[in-house]
Amino acid sequence: MTPKKTAQRSGKTPVKKTSSARKPEALRAEIGILGGTGLYEIEGIHDLKEVRLRTPWGDPSDEYILGMLEGRRVAFLSRHGRGHRFGPSEINYRANVYGFKILGVDRLISINSVGSLREEIHPRDIVFADQFIDKTKRASTFFGEGCVAHISLADPVCPQLSRHCHQIAVGLGIRSRLGATYVCMEGPAFSTRAESRMHRIWGGDLIGMTAATEAKLFREAEICYTTMNLATDYDTWREQDEGVTVGMIFENLRENISKAKEIIRKAVATLPAYDDTACRCRHVLAAAVVTAAKHVPAATRKKLALFVPEYRGR
Numbered sequence: 001m002t003p004k005k006t007a008q009r010s011g012k013t014p015v016k017k018t019s020s021a022r023k024p025e026a027l028r029a030e031i032g033i034l035g036g037t038g039l040y041e042i043e044g045i046h047d048l049k050e051v052r053l054r055t056p057w058g059d060p061s062d063e064y065i066l067g068m069l070e071g072r073r074v075a076f077l078s079r080h081g082r083g084h085r086f087g088p089s090e091i092n093y094r095a096n097v098y099g100f101k102i103l104g105v106d107r108l109i110s111i112n113s114v115g116s117l118r119e120e121i122h123p124r125d126i127v128f129a130d131q132f133i134d135k136t137k138r139a140s141t142f143f144g145e146g147c148v149a150h151i152s153l154a155d156p157v158c159p160q161l162s163r164h165c166h167q168i169a170v171g172l173g174i175r176s177r178l179g180a181t182y183v184c185m186e187g188p189a190f191s192t193r194a195e196s197r198m199h200r201i202w203g204g205d206l207i208g209m210t211a212a213t214e215a216k217l218f219r220e221a222e223i224c225y226t227t228m229n230l231a232t233d234y235d236t237w238r239e240q241d242e243g244v245t246v247g248m249i250f251e252n253l254r255e256n257i258s259k260a261k262e263i264i265r266k267a268v269a270t271l272p273a274y275d276d277t278a279c280r281c282r283h284v285l286a287a288a289v290v291t292a293a294k295h296v297p298a299a300t301r302k303k304l305a306l307f308v309p310e311y312r313g314r
């Protein structure tokens with residue numbers, strides 16, 4: 001839970017070494033950016049500090065890169081780690097999200113690459129999913145161990161943040177869509193043709209391996225969340241296609257990533273000041289925790305104290 005170290009990184013902007021432990025303000029950010037496949041860094045962040053965080057759920061995928069982007073304090077994390085070291089089922093999602101919470105992030109823009117399950121969603125389109133079908137069985141809650149909580153997931157992304165980012169994409173002339181159903185699969189293999197057809201019948205528009213898990217955890221953390229989905233391929237449902245390959249994905253990602261970075265920069269620059277009355281993301285836990293505080297074990301209260309104010313100081 002405490003900053004372990006700061007590190008140097010390569011790049012044009014020099015990284016300041018900072019004793020973050022003595023300067024807590026250096027460990028704060030208002031906007032989080034979670035990068036996915038192909039997006040391991042954001043250019044233009046200055047006054048960089050790299051911070052390694054420890055959490056009650058273990059280590060995040062990489063160091064958080066803190067700095068200023070377009071005049072705002074941001075924190076960037078590479079979901080798979082720089083060098084792409086963690087597969088979708090190996091990522092420590094809870095540690096990643098908890099780290100953003102430690103940093104005080106109110107709003108988070110996630111970048112996830114996806115396959116398209118619809119003819120009208122073309123490779124290189126950018127889609128802001130607003131619904132999920134989660135097929136994974138991985139850890140996707142901070143609760144348990146004596147504390148039960150059932151959060152509402154009817155609307156799993158922040159409508160304001162998604163709309164804002166989508167409007168930026170439209171303003172930039174990028175082919176994009178607001179609203180889609182994202183089917184989240186375990187991976188790491190891509191779907192068979194039968195699975196891909198089944199996902200279409202279910203009502204899926206996109207197929208990916210990460211966003212549903214993160215949406216649940218960011219909701220529990222009461223952080224506004226939007227997922228910017230970069231379409232790279234048509235998955236395997238189109239009989240005339242050969243099927244999805246990593247080569248195809250990276251070819252389409254190259255162009256998509258530069259568009260995504262443009263959207264992020266402009267979205268960060270124009271995001272209104274945080275207003276916790278503008279959406280319900282900040283107000284989900286009060287009604288979700290079922291277990292009476294006196295029955296929650298001390299160790300669990302300690303782990304959850306960042307989320308549940310009444311557990312602090314117990």
Ligand SMILES: [Zn+2]
Nearest residue numbers: 158224279281
């Ligand atoms: Zn929100």
